[in-house]
Amino acid sequence: MRKTLILARREISGYFYSPMAYVIGALFLLASGAWFFHAIFRPGQPATLRPLFEAMAWIMVFATPLLTMHLVSEEFRTGTFETLVTAPVTDTQVIVGKFLGVLVFYMLLLACTGLYMWLIAIYGRPDPGVAVMGYCGMVLLGAAYLAVGLFASTLTTHQAVAAILSIAILSVFAILMQLLTLHAPGPWNQLAARLNAMTYFKDFARGMFDTRGVVFFSSTTALFLFLSVKMLESRRWK
Amino acid sequence: MIEVRNLTKKYGRVTAVNGISFHVDAGDVVGFLGPNGAGKTTTLKILTCYHPATSGQATIAGYDVLTQSLDVRRNIGYMPESPGLYPEMKVHEFLKFRAALREIPRRGRRAAIARVAVLCRLSEPENMMHRNMGELSRGYRQRVAIADAMLHSPPVLILDEPTSGLDPAQIRSMRELILKLGGTHTIILSSHILAEVEQTCDRLIVIAGGRIAAAGTPDELRKSVIGPSRIVAEIKGNREKVLNAVKGIPDVRQVQIKSIGKWQRVTIHEKDGADHRSDISALAHDKGWALRELRDEAGSLEDFFVHVTYEQNIASTGDQ
Numbered sequence: 113m114r115k116t117l118i119l120a121r122r123e124i125s126g127y128f129y130s131p132m133a134y135v136i137g138a139l140f141l142l143a144s145g146a147w148f149f150h151a152i153f154r155p156g157q158p159a160t161l162r163p164l165f166e167a168m169a170w171i172m173v174f175a176t177p178l179l180t181m182h183l184v185s186e187e188f189r190t191g192t193f194e195t196l197v198t199a200p201v202t203d204t205q206v207i208v209g210k211f212l213g214v215l216v217f218y219m220l221l222l223a224c225t226g227l228y229m230w231l232i233a234i235y236g237r238p239d240p241g242v243a244v245m246g247y248c249g250m251v252l253l254g255a256a257y258l259a260v261g262l263f264a265s266t267l268t269t270h271q272a273v274a275a276i277l278s279i280a281i282l283s284v285f286a287i288l289m290q291l292l293t294l295h296a297p298g299p300w301n302q303l304a305a306r307l308n309a310m311t312y313f314k315d316f317a318r319g320m321f322d323t324r325g326v327v328f329f330s331s332t333t334a335l336f337l338f339l340s341v342k343m344l345e346s347r348r349w350k
Numbered sequence: 351m352i353e354v355r356n357l358t359k360k361y362g363r364v365t366a367v368n369g370i371s372f373h374v375d376a377g378d379v380v381g382f383l384g385p386n387g388a389g390k391t392t393t394l395k396i397l398t399c400y401h402p403a404t405s406g407q408a409t410i411a412g413y414d415v416l417t418q419s420l421d422v423r424r425n426i427g428y429m430p431e432s433p434g435l436y437p438e439m440k441v442h443e444f445l446k447f448r449a450a451l452r453e454i455p456r457r458g459r460r461a462a463i464a465r466v467a468v469l470c471r472l473s474e475p476e477n478m479m480h481r482n483m484g485e486l487s488r489g490y491r492q493r494v495a496i497a498d499a500m501l502h503s504p505p506v507l508i509l510d511e512p513t514s515g516l517d518p519a520q521i522r523s524m525r526e527l528i529l530k531l532g533g534t535h536t537i538i539l540s541s542h543i544l545a546e547v548e549q550t551c552d553r554l555i556v557i558a559g560g561r562i563a564a565a566g567t568p569d570e571l572r573k574s575v576i577g578p579s580r581i582v583a584e585i586k587g588n589r590e591k592v593l594n595a596v597k598g599i600p601d602v603r604q605v606q607i608k609s610i611g612k613w614q615r616v617t618i619h620e621k622d623g624a625d626h627r628s629d630i631s632a633l634a635h636d637k638g639w640a641l642r643e644l645r646d647e648a649g650s651l652e653d654f655f656v657h658v659t660y661e662q663n664i665a666s667t668g669d670q
Binding site: 114115118119122125126129130187190191192193194195196197198199200201202347 | 423
């Protein structure tokens with residue numbers, strides 16, 4: 113665990129040196145802020161962050177791949193991966209360390225949106241339970257999306273390819289499954305509903321704690337972290 | 351300390367390493383020598399647990415590189431051919447990070463970093479410890495990489511082309527460092543530069559076409575040069591007369607002559623076991639020619655290297 117945390121700390125500090133991370137963070141906050149002021153912070157609107165959470169969930173389909181695209185692919189490209197894995201660390205420690213690092217950065221971005229909650233609280237009476245559940249849902253959703261992005265990063269040495277692969281996989285979970293849920297014949301629409309990330313997230317955005325959502329996001333996170341470890345191990349099969 | 355038995359590595363149809371076996375005793379400095387594409391780096395990557403072998407076995411400090419990979423990595427310091435360093439990190443931050451990964455206790459990290467910084471000249475005469483690694487020259491990046499390899503005082507150091515891309519002053523500095531480390535560490539270093547391995551290594555392993563072409567001390571390898579040694583003489587006389595006279599000596603295989611003003615530089619290739627220095631001396635005296643140089647020139651390591659690697663590559667091409 114200690115080495116995992118060491119690797120996570122290095123990853124977090126890397127984000128603060130990376131101009132790309134600041135750009136992505138700024139764009140994310142710009143988009144979420146614009147939506148907040150357009151859809152929520154207007155006279156007569158309900159004092160709730162629910163529309164913001166739902167909007168951020170869609171933004172994350174494109175933002176999280178940009179956060180994760182360099183995680184492993186850049187190490188392959190620059191040769192730091194060889195330096196890293198010839199130290200006494202396991203592939204699991206490397207993957208979990210990188211995941212924790214990007215997750216912490218993601219949560220810092222989310223924490224910045226707490227400003228919106230404070231603004232609403234000045235002018236209205238928002239339900240704190242909805243906010244708490246919404247943020248829990250954002251963390252769970254973000255963890256799953258970041259795990260997908262990390263997996264995509266293990267597949268290639270090119271960051272752009274990693275980002276595109278990640279967006280493609282997330283689009284399947286978020287967009288394709290949504291369309292199939294609405295338009296596919298049974299039982300395919302039911303299967304699609306089970307795999308639709310947005311369906312589970314909407315419960316959290318509404319303030320509901322649904323264990324199905326926790327299981328879905330947690331198992332998706334675990335699956336893609338497992339696949340990421342296997343991808344690193346696969347170099348030994350060659 | 352390092353034991354390799356029938357190590358083979360295939361990438362699809364290409365056999366990069368083909369059944370090599372060797373051992374390295376504790377404290378030895380062994381040079382792994384071979385042309386580009388011979389299999390040196392592949393072998394080192396197997397020893398450092400970066401790639402697995404297709405077959406065969408390798409152990410370092412008694413640990414198997416495949417089944418006891420973590421233990422092997424605790425006992426080695428590895429410097430890759432092109433060290434990957436995080437450009438945004440400062441040198442001291444990187445070494446601190448690596449010290450933590452290498453399980454150096456927190457209390458001892460500062461001392462370990464200070465020790466390698468002095469040894470690798472990262473802190474003096476110019477202090478580079480607070481520079482971003484992306485700003486460092488190639489030579490300093492190599493020094494950071496070797497400092498990283500030595501941080502945890504491993505018993506075994508594996509250095510892949512440690513002087514690659516360095517200027518002559520940096521090469522000398524690296525050579526001095528390797529000589530200083532030899533004895534207290536077991537070192538295996540790869541190179542395709544003969545002069546480097548001759549000056550730093552106790553033993554050489556010559557690899558070509560994925561196979562070991564020869565192994566031994568530099569002197570042993572020089573003496574085993576295929577073909578007879580040469581005699582070089584400088585004689586003052588008419589070029590044609592000198593050439594014909596030397597050719598007339600029995601058991602001379604080949605004579606080469608080069609005129610340097612009035613002097614003739616004669617290189618005599620002899621048959622096995624022959625030594626014609628006294629004959630040359632007597633010939634010069636009889637003809638009244640001045641003789642200013644007469645020496646036996648043993649085959650050079652370069653001759654040996656070119657010969658064995660050429661032969662080995664031919665054999666490997668035939669196998670494939």
